[in-house]
Amino acid sequence: MWWTGYAARGSGDGMELNELLYTGKSKQIFATEDPARVLVRFTDEATAFNARKRAKVADKGRINCAISARLFEEVGRAGVRHHLVRQLSPTDLLCERVEIVPVEVVVRSVVAGSFARRYGLTEGTRLPRPVVEWFYKSDALDDPLIGDDALLALGFAEPWELAFMTQAALTTHRALEQLWDRLGVDLIDAKYEFGRQEGRLLLADELTPDGSRLWEQGSGRPLDKDVFRKDLADLSETYRQLHARLLGGPQAAGGA
Ligand SMILES: Nc1ncnc2c1ncn2[C@@H]1O[C@H](COP(=O)(O)OP(=O)(O)OP(=O)(O)O)[C@@H](O)[C@H]1O
Ligand SMILES: [Mg+2]
Known part of the structure; x- marks a missing residue:
């Protein structure tokens, strides 16, 4: 698959993983060698009520990464400028740093x-x-x-x-x-x-x-x-169903 080996050798196009800039409730933001861009990593964490409720949800990171990538593409077509550059791996998006x-x-x-x-x-x-x-x-x-x-x-x-x-x-x-x-x-x-x-x-x-x-x-x-x-x-099953509607099947979440 196109992202195989990503973890071992960066994105494959010279974009090395760098310093962790921010750990949020459901994503991590990493610097890249390009100061104008970040890597947004989707995790399996789910939180609600300002993180008073939290859980790990199987495949959530990959599903949300894939859904987000697809939806940014859609709104881009509608003329909205957005931060997504491209998807780098099942859980990672390369984005403009803002x-x-x-x-x-x-x-x-x-x-x-x-x-x-x-x-x-x-x-x-x-x-x-x-x-x-x-x-x-x-x-x-x-x-x-x-x-x-x-x-x-x-x-x-x-x-x-x-x-x-x-x-x-x-x-x-x-x-x-x-x-x-x-x-x-x-x-x-x-x-x-x-x-x-x-x-x-x-x-x-x-x-x-x-x-x-x-x-x-x-x-x-x-x-x-x-x-x-x-x-x-x-939640995992519900998100899988939503993902299948949008992207046509569980395999599209990243090969699992
Ligand atoms: N392109 C970007 N460049 C820099 N920061 C970004 C970019 N896209 C999203 N962020 C920020 O990175 C963080 C993503 O992590 P996450 O959504 O898990 O945070 P969070 O815990 O929900 O916190 P917040 O309340 O700030 O959203 C958010 O603070 C978000 O505003
Ligand atoms: Mg957030």
Whole structure:
């Protein structure tokens, strides 16, 4: 397979693995010999409720890596600039190195989760148009909701960045909604992160069922991390099924 030997000799194109820059809840970020690029490694860790609940989930790293790579490709076709350069191995993506904007953009098509609780709404109600919300990335504060004005006043983003991220998140969301719809899945909501590189903004981080809600059409069955949050089913098996819908079979997760 094209990635065989990767661990022993780097990516095979001179890209040696370097210093571990960051260990997150579900990914690790490594430097590469190119200072403008990082290697994003997807791990089998699953966390919820700001890591108060955690588990190791078989194949999750490979599945999320493959799903993310496929979805970045899709949104790239829709004209959204993103950080993915190419997939290096079953768990590793070579990405442009960015400085992450400290706010997450959540786009919602259907009422669910904290949006339902906050406004006393019934989960599953389709919104008349996509709703964009901002959350301040702070584990210490449990990623609180933040308004546009506070976000600008506190210097988390420039006005042009706010406008750019809003449009790019909506374009991304629309492209992913259409793709999942063709596969019999409703994209309910999703979280997007952007990063700065040389004065431009790129869609970054991950596009996975860890950061979105995906419900099977017809049954309404969740195919995302809510399965883990609420102990609804086996997460590994659920992610495998989602992967098969998107990429056509378990072998596409990396050869196992
Ligand atoms: N291209 C990139 N360059 C630099 N950092 C990135 C890039 N893409 C994603 N990141 C950051 O790397 C980290 C990925 O790890 P992970 O998602 O596991 O973190 P996390 O524990 O969820 O923390 P966070 O709350 O910051 O997302 C995140 O902080 C993410 O913002
Ligand atoms: Mg994260």
